[in-house]
Amino acid sequence: MDATTWVAKRTKPNWLARLFDYKPFLIAVCLAPALGLLLVFLTYPLGLGIYLAFTDTEIGGNGSWVGLENFIALAEDPIFINSVWNTMFYTIVATLGKFVLGLWLALLLNQHIPFKSVLRAIILLPYIVPTVLSAIAFWWIYDPQFSIISYVLVDQLHIMDHYIDFLGTPWAARWSLIVANIWRGIPFVAITLLAGLQTISPSLYEAALLDGASPWQQFRHITSPLLMPILAIVMTFSVLFTFTDFQLVYAITRGGPLNATHLMATLAFQRGIPGAQLGEGAAIAVAMIPFLIFATLFSYYALGRRKWQQGSSDE
């Protein structure tokens, strides 16, 4: 008697519980919030952005279809052309800087040194702190009259005889921004590459040492090939986020002096939001997409080679 009632209870849970145990329903319910958010606030805007790029929409009004007019106007716009060059130059130089210095730092941290975990925590600080806030600190460091760098170079070391106008001339401003970007990017690169370095078995280095390999040979033949997969992934992310960087430039120069340091993202903002030309701003943003697709495909194949996507290891 007891046994039958127990079985009955088990086979007849209430309808709600049964509904939630029905797998297709449960899957739909579980995926709904994430997919809903992403579809409404990511996929739809992405499509809308591409549509807007072909219209003359302004803030608060519905624009009409103008075809390629925005892009044709941009192709003849020296400020836009300049921003494309700036973005490429900024991305390439800053990425190189970040990776050379970040890899160096990772190799240093991979040595046997005291307080390693404390060091690692401190080194990540520039990455944690809001970019805009550290950018403001850089803005102050680059002040034309009270720059601490100029003070040290001129008044302490007497290397130069005048204060540097960091943000006043186009090239000085570009380099200043690149330095700030590298400063912000080093921790991310260093810590992720350090994680990659730590997966390399020490026995490989011992074997190399027995074979008489020099430190450079060890780096060349053990470290770099084994680090390459993770380096490719970190590089993809780094390129992607440097190319679309907005905060640093907006906070430090706002595209000045005379639009010389505009990146595509800051120019899109300036035209689109304060300038109210949503269509033109969207066109600039859309112009960034081909490069991003290139970076994503690169990432996809780098990841695919390592069977990185979830689930692929089960099959």
Add this chain to the structure above:
Amino acid sequence: MNKTADDAPVTEAEGPQLLSWDSLPRRIVTVYVPLVCFLIILLFPFYWMGVTTFKPNSELLNYKDNNPFWITNPTLANINKLLFETDYPRWLVTTMGVAIGSTILSLVSSVLAAYAIQRLRFRGSDYVGLAIYAAYLVPPSILFIPLAQVVFQFGLFDTPFALILTYPTFLVPFCTWLLIGYFKSIPYELEECALIDGASRLQILRRITLPLAVPGLISAGIFAFTLSWNEFIYALAFISSTENKTVPVAILTELVQGDIYHWGSLMAGALLGSLPVAIFYMFFVEYYVSSLTGAVKE
């Protein structure tokens, strides 16, 4: 070549960390000196932020009579001005609210999505996972203009909800990816046992999977919190009134007025705005590092 043979036992005795080419003076030059340089460069802007915050204006703008690297007469005037003459406390509260709101929203949706993709396993679940991952590669810089219109259409413009609902676009992909990795590390046998014992799938998620995934939840949570605290471009584009601004935007748009910059209070604002995330980070460093490295490693 006898010499190398003689050296080998010595280095062996000193332990694996001291290799034959690795003498102490050499280590100082090749390891410690560069490391200290890195530390100084990476931390200097924070030091400078701190020093400027507590400097009176007379010292701030006079390098001739004072050592700029040190404070002779520390003052709280800048912080005082910031807290009592501006809306700074309000901006802090807004930022905190937006960060907490979007973190909770993203965590809940990511947990459910990750559970469905990794544990319920349906046809095409890999592709859904990949699609969510691909969403992470869409940067806010190309989205903010159309998003501004979407936000406007929904009547959310200039409200905190504009930010709480849009931040998950970059938080959900990251958190889902992180949690899929964590769920994968939990043995599936545990769930099978529970299924055989008659537990429903929701019970399994609540009683077995989630408790085991707590480290992953913490990692995802702190990552989401810091990312939303640091977010700038959406907050700049979707919020227009002074009192609804978040700290990073407000400092740049409200405290910078005219041509004369009040560096003391600007730096005070930057310092106070950085402290909450820095403190939060200090408590959870290990989780943070593991999520950062885990995200790119596997």
